[in-house]
Amino acid sequence: MDFSWPEEYTTFKQSVIQFAQEALNDDLISRDHEGQFNRNNWEKCAEFGIQGLAAPKAYGGREPEINMLKSMLAMEGLGYGCHDNGLALALNAQMWTVQLPIAHFGSKEQKKKFLPGMADGSFIGCHAVTEPEAGSDIYSMQMTATKVDGGYKLDGSKRLITFAPIADMALVFASVNPEMGKWGITAFLVETNTPGVDASPVRSKMGMRTVPIGELEFKDCHVPEEARLGSEGAGFSIMNHTLEFDRCCILASQLGAMERQLEDTIDFAKKRKQFGQPIGKFQSVSNRIADMKLRLETSRLLLYKVAWLKDAGESAMIEAAMLKLHLGESFVESSLDAVRCRGGNGFLTEFEVERDLRDSVGSVLYAGTSDIQRNIIASLLGL
Numbered sequence: 001m002d003f004s005w006p007e008e009y010t011t012f013k014q015s016v017i018q019f020a021q022e023a024l025n026d027d028l029i030s031r032d033h034e035g036q037f038n039r040n041n042w043e044k045c046a047e048f049g050i051q052g053l054a055a056p057k058a059y060g061g062r063e064p065e066i067n068m069l070k071s072m073l074a075m076e077g078l079g080y081g082c083h084d085n086g087l088a089l090a091l092n093a094q095m096w097t098v099q100l101p102i103a104h105f106g107s108k109e110q111k112k113k114f115l116p117g118m119a120d121g122s123f124i125g126c127h128a129v130t131e132p133e134a135g136s137d138i139y140s141m142q143m144t145a146t147k148v149d150g151g152y153k154l155d156g157s158k159r160l161i162t163f164a165p166i167a168d169m170a171l172v173f174a175s176v177n178p179e180m181g182k183w184g185i186t187a188f189l190v191e192t193n194t195p196g197v198d199a200s201p202v203r204s205k206m207g208m209r210t211v212p213i214g215e216l217e218f219k220d221c222h223v224p225e226e227a228r229l230g231s232e233g234a235g236f237s238i239m240n241h242t243l244e245f246d247r248c249c250i251l252a253s254q255l256g257a258m259e260r261q262l263e264d265t266i267d268f269a270k271k272r273k274q275f276g277q278p279i280g281k282f283q284s285v286s287n288r289i290a291d292m293k294l295r296l297e298t299s300r301l302l303l304y305k306v307a308w309l310k311d312a313g314e315s316a317m318i319e320a321a322m323l324k325l326h327l328g329e330s331f332v333e334s335s336l337d338a339v340r341c342r343g344g345n346g347f348l349t350e351f352e353v354e355r356d357l358r359d360s361v362g363s364v365l366y367a368g369t370s371d372i373q374r375n376i377i378a379s380l381l382g383l
C-alpha cells in the first residue's frame, strides 16, 4: 500500500493554502456577525481555479476530467488556509452537488450553459432537495412537475437550501407522478429568474453565517423540456449519485479546518501557563489534544480512501456514509475541545474558536444527519 501523493498534487495543495491564507480571511469576525457573504472572495476562488476543479476542461474546468484525489487534497488545503467555513461550505455545495451532477448527467447544451459560468464565478448554483415535510425522508417529497405543452409546470417549496437567496440557478427535484413514489422523481435545472420562482433567506442562524441559506418557492413555474436533467423518473438515481458524492466531498475542507484548529491549540497549550507550567503538561489538556489528533487522522484516512474509490470510478456507499458520520462528529468534538483548551478565551469571539464550534454543528445535519448515515451503514451491513 502506497500512502504517498504525486508531487504535483501536494504542490497544488500548498498553493491553495497560501492563496486562502492571503486572500480569504479579511474582515471575517464582522462578516460572521453581520451574516454577510463576500462575493468578491467567491470570485477570487474562481479566478484561482477552485470551482474549476469540479468541471471538465472543455466546460471551463482545470483538468481534462474531474480529478477527485487532487480536488479533495485541494479542498482540504482550502479549509486549512481559509477560516471562513461558510465560504468553504458554499464552494463544496456548488461544486459537488450542482456542477458534478451536471457534468455527469447533463446534455452538451446544459453543460455549456451552466458549467463555464459556475467555474468562472459569474454564476451561482444551488442544490434544492429538502422540503418542509421531507427532510431525512427525502423520497417522500411533495413538489410536483406537471407535464404541459413544451415542458413542465413546477409547484412546491424547498427549504434550508445553501445559496437559495442569491443563486442564479437551482438543481431541483420534483415528482412527475407522485403515485410512482421515488420512481417519479425527476431533476430540473431551473434559472431562478424564471417567473414563478421566489427565493427568501432564513432570518438568522447558529453558524455558517457567511453563506446565505433559504427557501425556494415554485408556483406555476413553467420550464421547457430542455430544463430536465436526465430522463423522467431518473431523478432518484441522479439524487442517489449526487448524495453519495455529497457525503464524500462536502466536509473535505472541514478536515483542513481541524488541522488548523489542532495546530493553534497545541501552540496555545505550550504558551499558556498555569500553576507554573504550560497547560499542555496537564494530562487533562494533552489528552484532549491527543483525541483531536486521532480524530483528524482517522477522518483523513476515510476521506482519502473515498476519494481514491471515486477516482477509480467505484461505488463508495458505505465508505462515504462512514466518512460523513465520522468527520462531521469529529469536527464538532474537536471544535468543542479547542474551546475547552482555551478556557474563558475560547468563549470570546475575538479568539475565533467559538465560530468554528458554531459552524461545525451543521456538519452533523446537512447532507444527511449522523443518524441517517448510521442507518445507511447498518442497512449496507444487512441489518
Ligand SMILES: Cc1cc2nc3c(=O)[nH]c(=O)nc-3n(C[C@H](O)[C@H](O)[C@H](O)COP(=O)(O)OP(=O)(O)OC[C@H]3O[C@@H](n4cnc5c(N)ncnc54)[C@H](O)[C@@H]3O)c2cc1C
Pocket: 093, 126, 127, 128, 129, 130, 134, 135, 136, 137, 159, 160, 161, 162, 163, 208, 213, 362, 365, 366, 367, 368, 369, 370, 371, 372, 375
Ligand atoms: C447548514 C445547512 C445547509 C443545508 N443545505 C442544504 C442544501 O443545500 N440543499 C438541501 O436540499 N438541503 C440542505 N440542508 C437541509 C438538510 O439536508 C436537512 O436539514 C437534513 O437532511 C435533515 O432534514 P430535516 O432538517 O428536515 O430534519 P428531520 O428529517 O425532520 O430530522 C429530525 C431529527 O430526526 C432524526 N431522524 C429522522 N429520520 C430518522 C430515521 N429514519 N432514523 C433515525 N433518525 C431519524 C434526524 O436525524 C434528526 O435528528 C441544509 C441544512 C443545513 C443545516
